[in-house]
Amino acid sequence: MKNHQGLLEDLAPRKFGKRGKIWTGILLIFIAAGIVAYIDQLIKGQVVTNMRDYALWGIYISNFVFFVATSFVGSVTVAVLRLTKNKWRTPLVRIAEIISLASIIMAGITIVLDMARPDRLLNLFLYARLQSPITWDVIIIPTYIALSFLLLYFPLLPDFALLKNYHKGKNSTLSKWYGRLSLKWTGSKAQKALQEKSIRLVAFIIIPVGILLQTIDAWLFSTTYRVGWDSTNMGAYFISGAFVAGLGALITVVCIVRKVRKLESYITEYHFDKLAKFLVLACLTYLYFNVNEYLIPIFTATVEEEIHLNALVFGEYSLLFWFSQIVGLILPIIILIFEAGRRPGPMLVVGFMVVIGSWWKRYIIVTPTLLSPFLPIEGVPESWQSYFPSLHEWIITVATLAMALLIITLLIRYLPAVPIQRTADEKVMYPTEKDLEP
Amino acid sequence: MRDNSLKARRNFLGKGFKIGLVTILGGIGLSKIASRLNANSNKSEEYKMDLMTTDGVIIQVNASEVQEIEQPTNPDIKYNVREGIPNRKFVMVIDLAKCKNALNCVESCNKHHFVTGDNAWIKVHKMQDSKDSAPYWMPRTCMHCDKPACVTVCPVDATFKRRDGLVLIDNERCIGCRFCMAACPYSIRVFNWSDPEQGEMSEVMMHAVPEGLHPEYAGMPSIKGTPDKCDFCPHTIRKGELPHCVKACPNGVFYFGDQYEDTVTNGEETLRLGKLLEDKAGYRILEELGTEPRVYYLPPVNRLVDFEDGLENYDKYQSVDKSDIE
Ligand code: SF4
Ligand code: SF4
Numbered sequence: 160m161k162n163h164q165g166l167l168e169d170l171a172p173r174k175f176g177k178r179g180k181i182w183t184g185i186l187l188i189f190i191a192a193g194i195v196a197y198i199d200q201l202i203k204g205q206v207v208t209n210m211r212d213y214a215l216w217g218i219y220i221s222n223f224v225f226f227v228a229t230s231f232v233g234s235v236t237v238a239v240l241r242l243t244k245n246k247w248r249t250p251l252v253r254i255a256e257i258i259s260l261a262s263i264i265m266a267g268i269t270i271v272l273d274m275a276r277p278d279r280l281l282n283l284f285l286y287a288r289l290q291s292p293i294t295w296d297v298i299i300i301p302t303y304i305a306l307s308f309l310l311l312y313f314p315l316l317p318d319f320a321l322l323k324n325y326h327k328g329k330n331s332t333l334s335k336w337y338g339r340l341s342l343k344w345t346g347s348k349a350q351k352a353l354q355e356k357s358i359r360l361v362a363f364i365i366i367p368v369g370i371l372l373q374t375i376d377a378w379l380f381s382t383t384y385r386v387g388w389d390s391t392n393m394g395a396y397f398i399s400g401a402f403v404a405g406l407g408a409l410i411t412v413v414c415i416v417r418k419v420r421k422l423e424s425y426i427t428e429y430h431f432d433k434l435a436k437f438l439v440l441a442c443l444t445y446l447y448f449n450v451n452e453y454l455i456p457i458f459t460a461t462v463e464e465e466i467h468l469n470a471l472v473f474g475e476y477s478l479l480f481w482f483s484q485i486v487g488l489i490l491p492i493i494i495l496i497f498e499a500g501r502r503p504g505p506m507l508v509v510g511f512m513v514v515i516g517s518w519w520k521r522y523i524i525v526t527p528t529l530l531s532p533f534l535p536i537e538g539v540p541e542s543w544q545s546y547f548p549s550l551h552e553w554i555i556t557v558a559t560l561a562m563a564l565l566i567i568t569l570l571i572r573y574l575p576a577v578p579i580q581r582t583a584d585e586k587v588m589y590p591t592e593k594d595l596e597p
Numbered sequence: 598m599r600d601n602s603l604k605a606r607r608n609f610l611g612k613g614f615k616i617g618l619v620t621i622l623g624g625i626g627l628s629k630i631a632s633r634l635n636a637n638s639n640k641s642e643e644y645k646m647d648l649m650t651t652d653g654v655i656i657q658v659n660a661s662e663v664q665e666i667e668q669p670t671n672p673d674i675k676y677n678v679r680e681g682i683p684n685r686k687f688v689m690v691i692d693l694a695k696c697k698n699a700l701n702c703v704e705s706c707n708k709h710h711f712v713t714g715d716n717a718w719i720k721v722h723k724m725q726d727s728k729d730s731a732p733y734w735m736p737r738t739c740m741h742c743d744k745p746a747c748v749t750v751c752p753v754d755a756t757f758k759r760r761d762g763l764v765l766i767d768n769e770r771c772i773g774c775r776f777c778m779a780a781c782p783y784s785i786r787v788f789n790w791s792d793p794e795q796g797e798m799s800e801v802m803m804h805a806v807p808e809g810l811h812p813e814y815a816g817m818p819s820i821k822g823t824p825d826k827c828d829f830c831p832h833t834i835r836k837g838e839l840p841h842c843v844k845a846c847p848n849g850v851f852y853f854g855d856q857y858e859d860t861v862t863n864g865e866e867t868l869r870l871g872k873l874l875e876d877k878a879g880y881r882i883l884e885e886l887g888t889e890p891r892v893y894y895l896p897p898v899n900r901l902v903d904f905e906d907g908l909e910n911y912d913k914y915q916s917v918d919k920s921d922i923e
Contacts, residue, residue, distance in 0.1 A: 204821050205773075206791035212716045215775045215788065275773025275788075275822030279753075282772050286753040293752035293776060384746060384782040384886050532784040533883060534737065538720045538916030 166586075167325050170579045172572055173420070179572070186565045193558020196551045197272065205275050207551040213536050214529050214546035219273035221521035222556050225404065226266035226563065227376045228397070228517065232405025233259025233307050234369030236437075238362040247433045249585060250426045250577040254416060255409050256311040257574070261566035262408075263307055263372075267300050269559050292382050295375045303372050306365045313358045317580035320344035373398045380524070386463045387528040396448040400520065402441040403488070407513025410434055412567065414507040416576050425577050428502060435501035438513070442492045449484065467531040475545070476527050479519050487516015678812055681759030687829055688762065689738065689843075690852040690861050690873060693897035696721065696734040697848060698907025705845030706827070707917050710816035711795045716787040717916035718816075718827040719842055721907075733897035734907050736850060738842065739764060739785045739827035740881070740890030747777035747786070756824075757812075762856070762891050763829050765812040773822040782886055786824045793819035839864055848902070 175183065200207050210217045236255040240248040271277050287294050319341030326334035344350060377397035380388035390396075413434070417426045453471070456464055471480045491509045494500035500509070526546050530536075536544050548556070644660040698721050706712070706719045718738070725732040741764045748758050755771035758764050778786040795818050813831040830840035834853075838844070843851040844864060852868065854861030859870045873879065879893040 204789070204791040208790075211790065212778070212787050213784065215778045273774070275775070275790075276771060279770070279772045282753045282755075282770055286755075286770060288752060288754050291750050291752040291776070293750070293774060297752070379776075382750060383780045384888075385779065529779065533782050534784055535722055535724075536784075537722055537913055539716050539914065541914050543715070 166579055166583055167321060169422070169425070170575045170577050170582070171322060171325055172575055175572060178419070179568075183565065183568060186561045186568065189561035190558050190565065193555045193561070196554040196558070200551055200555070201277070207549060209542075209546055209549040209552065211543040211546075212539060213532065213543055214526060216273070216525055216529060217546060218522060218548045218552050218556050219269060221525040222518075222559060223266055223269040223273065224376060224397075224521040224524070225518050226262045226269055226559075227372060228401035228404040228521070229408045229514075230259050230262035230266060230303065230307070230405070231369055231373055231398075231401035232262075232409050233310060234365045235402060235405060236409060237310060238366045238369070241358075241362050242366075245433075246585070247430055249581055250422070250430060251409065251413060251434070252314070253311075253574065253576055253578055254413055254571075255405075256307065256314075257567055257570045257576075258405070258408050258412055260304070260307040260311055261563045261570070263300065263303050264566065265559050265563040267304065268562070270296070270300075272555060272559070292375060292379045296379070299368065299372050299375055303365075303368055306361055306368055309361045310358070310365055313354055313361065314578060314581070315574060316341055316344045316350075316354060317346060318575050318578060320346065321579055322575070370398060373401045380528075384533075385528050386461075386467045386531050386533075387524075390452065392448060392451050396445075396452055399441065399445040399448050400517070403438070403445045403513060404517035406434070406438045406441050407491075407510050407517060409510075410438065410506055411510030411514055414503055414510060416571060417503065420571075420576060422577060425582065431503055431506055432501045435495045435506060435509075438509070439492055439495045442488050442513075446488055446492070449488070463531060463533055467527060470527055470531065471523065476523060479523050483516045483520040483523055486512050487520060488513075678765075679757055679759060681761030681763055682831075682835065683760075684857065685761040686856040687741070687834065687891065688854055688856045688861065688870060689741075689829070689892045690854075690870070690879065690895060691736055691738075691892060692850050692852070692877070692895040693733050693735060694877075694895060694900050695848045695850045695902065696736055696897075696907070697902035697904075698723075698734040698910045699847055700910050701845040701847055702736060702842035702851065703916060704918065705841045709830075709841045710825075710828075711793075711818070712787075712816060712825075712917055713793050713795055713819070713919075714787055714789065714825075715915075715917060718785070718787060718825065720916055723907075723911060731897070732904050733900075734904065735894075736842075737783065737785065737882075738892060739829070740783055740888065740892045741829055743889035743891060744887060746780040746782060746888055750776045750780045752776065763831055764826075765828055765831070766815060766824060766826065767812045768815070768820040768823040768825075771820075771823040773824075775824065778824055782883055782888065783890075786826045788824045789819050789821050792821045795819060 196207075208217060208219075232255050236248060237252045237259075240252075271280065274280070283294070283297050287297065319337045323334050323337040323341055326337060328334075374394040374397065377393040381390055381393035383389065413426060413430075417423060453468065456468065460468060470476055491513050494505060494509055499505070530544070530546060645657045646660045646663055647655055647657055648663075649655055700721060703717050703719050703721065707717055710718060712718060720737050722735045722737055723732060724735045741762055743758075743762070745756075745758055745764050747756050748764060751757075752774065753770055753772055755767045756764065756777050757767065775788060778784075778788060813828070813835070815828040816825050817832075819825050833840055839853050839862070840851075843853045846863070849863040849865050852861035852863045852873070854867075854870060856870060860867055861870045861873065862868070873895070874893055877895040877898075879895050881890045881893055883890075
């Protein structure tokens with residue numbers, strides 16, 4: 160029991176310190192700026208962006224794809240590791256679930272930001288046509304939001320009950336809220352069985368739904384005739400890319416949360432080692448698909464494809480292309496191959512590299528293709544022949560990223576970042592494992 | 598007191614209901630009687646009518662036996678915009694041998710569709726297929742594909758394909774996702790990134806068009822946050838006229854017609870579509886994609902004009918002349 164209390168002291172969510180407050184404040188400022196910019200965009204129309212008739216999608220869409228990709232981490236780490244009974248996931252799943260939920264919510268919001276007539280959002284339901292990939296998205300994103308929420312919520316029930324008692328007397332409102340959220344959890348056998356069953360069911364469903372989500376996202380592009388999108392490789396390519404982006408985000412957040420919340424004795428180097436190997440696997444898979452996507456077409460490229468590939472590899476996008484390939488993919492593999500690279504410090508850097516590389520990778524998927532159409536770009540102002548996001552687009556996009564971070568921050572503020580009950584149970588169940596492994 | 602008022606209300610409701618019932622019954626009765634009376638008066642006169650049958654024979658019948666059948670007084674009311682003009686299949690042929698980049702088509706299209714953006718609906722591309730082949734001018738409209746990529750991906754059925762071949766946009770339903778633009782392999786769609794600023798025209802047109810805002814009057818007015826594109830001018834073909842570009846071209850490059858009738862015309866000559874395509878080896882652009890365009894091209898052989906003649910009109914960075922829109 161004393162052990163239990165110690166765990167609670169360590170793992171119970173804590174009030175923001177000074178750093179936490181500043182961080183939240185900064186996020187709020189970014190979000191406020193984004194809202195102002197978005198209102199301006201609503202009033203003036205999307206002229207405020209640098210999107211035009213050829214570059215008709217921009218960073219709103221690539222940012223959307225990025226969010227969808229990072230949301231995959233929930234199904235991968237949580238569900239897959241759970242079903243394969245990988246024990247090392249325990250202190251990481253909660254954070255993965257939180258990232259997943261925040262990302263998929265932001266994906267839903269971001270796609271609306273790109274719509275030029277958000278006032279007609281309802282038409283998506285009134286006149287929905289099933290053969291449009293956008294309609295598939297309209298179905299799959301809310302489904303994934305719901306599943307991610309449940310996958311976060313069900314395992315939280317015992318922790319809520321613990322927190323209710325923990326805060327009793329100290330903070331009655333908080334205690335009351337945790338009590339309500341715990342749904343009268345007592346930890347009885349029947350409850351445990353039901354909870355276990357529910358979690359297993361959600362974990363089981365979320366895998367195909369997660370894969371579908373990524374695939375539909377890929378089909379948004381591959382259902383067009385466009386050079387560089389019209390590829391049968393796209394579905395698998397996006398899934399493996401999501402694997403990388405999601406794990407990158409997870410590693411970054413885990414590093415920071417561990418530091419800030421002083422969880423060093425719960426999230427140990429053992430876990431980082433496992434995470435690192437997992438990421439290497441993901442990166443290698445993605446690299447394989449990248450070879451399929453960019454290298455092999457050289458042999459059979461049509462004229463249009465060749466122009467497109469040239470622009471990527473040697474031309475105006477080469478900087479971003481190589482950045483996302485080298486910094487976002489190859490360097491992380493190299494760093495993580497060495498044992499010294501699989502420590503928290505270097506891994507924070509690797510995490511950032513992967514996340515930033517993944518973000519630009521999405522940009523590289525969207526923009527260059529749109530600017531290499533089949534017929535020449537003629538009769539439009541010179542500025543329409545290239546694309547770089549406008550100030551409005553940057554402010555709004557940064558705001559969406561800030562909003563995702565705010566959701567993550569708030570959830571970590573009020574939820575135990577590492578499952579308390581489960582950690583306690585495992586301590587009882589496998590007392591030696593932990594002693595041996597760190 | 599309260600009881601009373603409640604009762605009063607109930608009473609009132611009950612009465613109201615009864616009165617309503619009586620009125621309805623009365624109405625039915627009256628109309629019955631009226632129709633009887635009418636029939637009686639007809640019979641008493643034994644009036645005969647002269648009528649002409651569909652094969653032209655004049656016959657006489659008792660007027661009492663003549664019954665009026667319901668007929669739409671205004672055929673436009675029954676007309677379904679999403680179905681199109683019955684029993685037609687519009688098609689266009691563009692003869693590259695005659696084009697010298699006169700740009701009258703673009704001008705006329707811009708003017709009649711009140712294009713105020715930076716991207717015209719029709720463009721004339723300067724084409725050269727390979728380094729050693731001869732350059733030529735290629736006017737390009739919407740292909741009104743039979744398997745339109747744009748229609749397939751539209752999530753709300755805002756852009757649609759009609760039986761008469763046209764692909765149109767319902768700008769009042771569109772959510773502005775631009776997926777149709779991404780999907781169109783010919784990149785022909787233009788978008789209203791801001792308010793189109795067509796000025797008073799938009800209000801004038803809104804009242805001039807019988808149906809109000811209407812996909813057949815694309816661009817009149819254009820709507821912010823939705824795409825526009827070449828519409829094959831259904832507003833003129835319904836009047837029995839040719840599309841603006843066809844009428845405007847001084848060189849007779851555009852032929853327009855009905856595939857069912859197998860005829861196309863450029864305003865001067867009317868030709869058999871099948872024969873024209875056969876004689877001049879008609880083809881469609883990006884045929885290999887399988888979009889089944891409704892626009893055919895005749896290759897630039899035996900040119901009637903010099904390619905160089907068109908160069909003076911060529912402007913890579915402008916397709917809408919805005920000098921007269923202050
Ligand atoms: S040319 Fe493009 S816009 Fe026109 S019907 Fe075909 S796919 Fe649609
Ligand atoms: S922009 Fe409008 S017409 Fe085009 S696909 Fe989206 S909803 Fe349909």
